[in-house]
Amino acid sequence: MAYYEWAPYVSVAQRRARATREMRKLRKKGKKIEPVEVEGRKIARTFWGEAWCKHLEQFSDYANRLPRGRTYVRNGSVCHLAISKGKIEAIVSGSELYNVDIRITPLPLNKWKKVRKRCAGQIGSMLELLQGRLSNQVMQIVTDRNQGLFPGPSEIKLSCDCPDWAGMCKHVAAVLYGTGTRLDHQPELLFLLRNVDHDELITADLELQTATTGKGKRRRLASPDLSGVFGIEIEESPQPAGKKRSATKKLAKKRIVAKTKTRSAARIGKKATVRSSKGAVSKSKAIISSKEFIPTSAAVARLRKRFGMNQSQFAKLLGVSQPTIINWENAGGKLNLRQRTREALTEAAGFTPEQATKKLRHN
Secondary structure (H helix, E strand, O other): OOOOOOOOOOOHHHHHHHHHHHHHHHHHOOOOOOOOOOOOOOOOOOHHHHHHHHHHHOOHHHHOOHHHHHHHHHOOOEEEEEEEOOEEEEEEEOOOEEEEEEEEOOOOHHHHHHHHHHHOOOOOOHHHHHOOOOOHHHHHHHOOOOOOOOOOHHHEEEEEOOOOOOOOOHHHHHHHHHHHHHHHHOOHHHHHHOOOOHHHHOHHHHHHHHHHOHHHOOOOOOHHHHHHHHOOOOOOOOOOOOHHHHHHHHHHHHHHHHHHHHHHHHOOOOOOOOOEEOOEEOOOOOOOOOOOOOOEHHHHHHHHHHOOOOHHHHHHHHOOOHHHHHHHHHHOOEOOOOHHHHHHHHHHHOOOHHHHHHHHHHO
């Protein structure tokens, strides 16, 4: 065939059938095939998917070329699309099967720090983040054309082994739109693509740092507050000797003991189970007060251990990330949390271990 002749037309059905056969062969060879499937006419439906597509469309270099790939991604021509750190690899069905390779520059550390700082205190949980349930202010931060999470044209390198001389052929355009579809279902892949950890955006972690590291010092919760949460006597951590401090500690301890005895007596005949062991009241069965949970490192750790859960399970119960629980328990003082998080802890504090386990299974 001469160079000026067109390749024979191949219908979408024929291309699809051939692509299916080739993908089946690749699967047999052990390759994990991840096709892009678009339901209906809309390529992206969630915040992250739509934001990705809109971001790319606002650049003049891409605006006139991206539409060429819409039909391809809608009719299922993107047979495989895999996202990894700084890379998108895909196979697109055209007159033949073409391999597309897109490289994304990692998000610069100083830019990521600015995004984290600007989002501090405004994202409540991992669920909110990944479902895109964000305030307008946070949405503007993460989608900012120059300072947000999405890459600009200079940070994207495109490659396709088709004969089209254009920098962005229709196969590459289809893959870029297909990435938006993929982010609909797996938004965490955007953070992987930019080589940053989405856990670092969670509000609880950032609030914790603010509450516990002011001028290099940590604020600790007085033991009477902790006793008020659990209704049991708590021994204070050793502190530097001093006459005034010793007197204060003794007075605080007497008050704790008095409260413990009063509450123990009030619980007799109710749901609390008190057992004697060599004349001492067992602390392991103490019932948590129904008052609002006072969030401290020790209180969180004690509640988790009461349920017999590891940090990952306890995080799932509360709807936060595992690093958040780790940071809470290592802070060593009172935690400054959002109202929603405090309410989740208060609700959990009212559970029995059986109820907590049951709720965990349903989360």
